[in-house]
Amino acid sequence: MDKPKIDHAWITAAIEDVVATSKENTLNLPTGEKAFDAPLVGFANGADPLFEHYVIHIGDFYLTPVEIFKKAFPQETDVDPVELTVISWVLPSTTRTRKEQAVAVKRPCERWIMVRHYGELFNESLRRSLVARLSDAGIQAVAPMLEAFWSHSDTGPYAPCSNWSERHAAYAAGLGTFGLCDGLITPVGKAMRTGSVVARIAIPPSKRPYTDHHAYCLFYSHGTCGKCIPRCPVKAISESGHDKQTCMRYTMYKMKAYSHDTYDIAVSACGLCQTGIPCMAHIPHPDEG
Ligand code: SF4
Numbered sequence: 001m002d003k004p005k006i007d008h009a010w011i012t013a014a015i016e017d018v019v020a021t022s023k024e025n026t027l028n029l030p031t032g033e034k035a036f037d038a039p040l041v042g043f044a045n046g047a048d049p050l051f052e053h054y055v056i057h058i059g060d061f062y063l064t065p066v067e068i069f070k071k072a073f074p075q076e077t078d079v080d081p082v083e084l085t086v087i088s089w090v091l092p093s094t095t096r097t098r099k100e101q102a103v104a105v106k107r108p109c110e111r112w113i114m115v116r117h118y119g120e121l122f123n124e125s126l127r128r129s130l131v132a133r134l135s136d137a138g139i140q141a142v143a144p145m146l147e148a149f150w151s152h153s154d155t156g157p158y159a160p161c162s163n164w165s166e167r168h169a170a171y172a173a174g175l176g177t178f179g180l181c182d183g184l185i186t187p188v189g190k191a192m193r194t195g196s197v198v199a200r201i202a203i204p205p206s207k208r209p210y211t212d213h214h215a216y217c218l219f220y221s222h223g224t225c226g227k228c229i230p231r232c233p234v235k236a237i238s239e240s241g242h243d244k245q246t247c248m249r250y251t252m253y254k255m256k257a258y259s260h261d262t263y264d265i266a267v268s269a270c271g272l273c274q275t276g277i278p279c280m281a282h283i284p285h286p287d288e289g
């Protein structure tokens with residue numbers, strides 16, 4: 001049998017197939033609902049200057065695709081960044097989850113907590129599955145978030161942050177831009193989770209239909225909206241942006257304890273600012289501000 005041609009269509013179909021067929025794509029509720037609807041997939045080249053910009057802006061600890069690749073495959077000392085592709089995906093939460101969360105006011109709803117826990121377990125499984133499929137096709141690949149070298153940093157202007165950001169990978173792959181609350185606004189909205197894999201294969205990069213990292217946010221693009229500000233129960237969002245420390249104190253401590261006590265699942269979930277707002281399910285139209 002002929003070997004399949006591994007290109008953007010093959011990779012996109014592989015990701016879509018896992019999302020559509022995996023039993024792990026579940027909220028683990030008696031209803032049997034999936035955690036995520038059909039994904040969006042994008043590609044960025046490993047030599048894209050944006051990745052160096054991330055290092056300059058975020059900090060020296062931030063890893064570029066080639067650094068990720070060399071950490072995962074230390075024997076491959078001669079790999080050129082241009083040979084690498086960052087494969088990124090967006091997993092939209094379902095309409096039912098979004099509706100339930102949009103009317104929550106102080107704490108996340110049950111479905112949101114299940115997405116944060118079981119949905120992210122599925123996202124991990126998707127990363128592993130794509131790496132395995134590529135590897136079976138003879139392509140070296142690594143999921144940065146699953147590697148021991150993936151870590152948090154408490155230094156730099158955006159601390160706390162990590163040495164590889166799935167949302168920044170998605171931005172580079174043309175999948176969305178950042179909002180006032182730091183969430184990524186994508187064509188399927190901000191209520192989503194995202195993931196990425198770095199692979200040694202040259203795939204033509206996806207078009208980035210923006211030049212400004214806040215292009216889709218009505219606050220930055222039109223001076224309007226700001227509707228995520230009152231959604232935050234601890235005032236972590238303001239016209240100055242997102243106060244990560246205040247957000248983290250609420251999600252990491254209070255909401256983790258709440259989800260543990262209520263659902264026996266300890267996750268730092270909140271996400272109230274990702275629903276009940278114009279950018280929840282699509283790129284907002286200026287009229288929605
Ligand atoms: S709710 Fe409005 S201000 Fe907040 S991120 Fe979305 S578009 Fe921007």
Ligand code: SF4
Pocket residue numbers: 181231232233234235236237242246247248250251270271272273274
């Ligand atoms: S995740 Fe919750 S605490 Fe953090 S900014 Fe959004 S609404 Fe506020």
